[in-house]
Amino acid sequence: MITNLPEELRESGAIEVRKKLGTITGGNVLDVGTDNGDFIKVLMKTLKGYNSFTGIDVSEDDIKKAKEQFQDAPVNFIVMNAESMTFQDNQFDTVCISYSIHHLENIDAVLSEMYRVLKPGGYFIIQEMYSDGEQTKAQIVDMDMHHFNVKIDTLLGIPHFASLTRQQLRNFITKVGLNDIEAYESSWSIKCLFCDDANKCQYPMRTENIEFLLKQIDDDLDRIREHPSYGELIEEANLLKERVKTYGSSGASVVYFFGKK
Template sequence: MEVIWNAIKNRTKDIKTVLDVATGEGYFVNLICKNISDYTSIIGIDPNENAIAKASKLYTNSRIKFHKSKAENIPYGNDMFDMVSISRALHHLGDRKASMSEMYRVLRPGGVLIINEMIRDEQNEAQITRYMYHHLRAEIDRLAGMSHNETLTRYEIKQLVGNFRFNKISFLEYNQPDIDVFNRSEIERIEEGCDKISERFEDECIKEKSLEIKGRLWRYGIQNPTQYIVIAEK
């Protein structure tokens, strides 16, 4: 993910306060720490109490804090953060427009918004296998009452960001380099996941989707989707 940090390398010295939205267990916070050394405060928010508890145990630095909060109602004042980020979680949000409005509100003028999101359009066959499996897991999460939607397209992300008055917006893309799409351990892991889903659910549609994914694994392989990156200056 060097593409993100190379794009903002001339600005990192000015980034002191950071908000990471839908932080989960703090994966992206780790990357922020490695690439923005002069930060004074990083706050990660997520509605999942278990994820916040795990993140709080992982990060013992007093400058890093985690709080339970939904992106649609961020509990901080206007213009508070030099950088706001959301990584691989835009498709998890219940109300994307309201969440974007909140992220825009708490970002200071001159601050930078970073969105790193999986997309589903214009993917190769191995990537299609991955997002089919991801979408199946998302469908199962929704049945359990969780907010987990299908991944977005480039156009949908551009349209969402375009609703707000950013001074400058850059769009970048990232794909895994030199990936073995037929990695045996990864294929076997996904096969096992499909088998567990088929055993757990009686719904024929879900079973058919599981079988279709298994059928694609050794035919096309599996690869992470393209990451679509937005860097927007307020």
């Protein structure tokens, strides 16, 4: 963990999540929708222990990037659709999914597959941003940025959906059939505890942040330059840029669910 945590991060709830993760012996861990494996990095630093990690993602490009980052670590990355995994029943000691639920076309199918491959007594861990509750103006801009990105992905046929409320997430998780469900909330992501730039993130209005966000909006817009909806979205992009310049942006709050099979 970095020294000199900003006060906002210390009080965000992230430390309690870290403590909870520190009580879990991971064993053989499956990370679903792993992307470039960022959550695996967090788990390596926070779990009480682990034997191995398996990261799956439906995107070949993401798995290729993940493999490049973990060359010497005990991690196996596989291209696989989480709606129908090729793993055996009860194969993993721990299963997790981080920031991926709002990317899934069939949430129930993926959560039920995760349950199937989890050993009885094993931990099911979810990290996901949520859209309701008291969030700062800068966090609301982050959600608006996300929803702009969702709109563009949708126009391009890439599955990506608006973030859910805590209750909507809980409704999905309740259906899985887990025991001892515990929920934690944090206004900062747990990975911030290990990020050298965490101190900068207290200041959503810093120039480099604003410049980065404005470029991100332009880059997103560029992806649909040839699409008939391009004109309409220019106006939306300009309004979003004004909000970015007024409030900056900082990551939306996150909810963590822990349950056992």
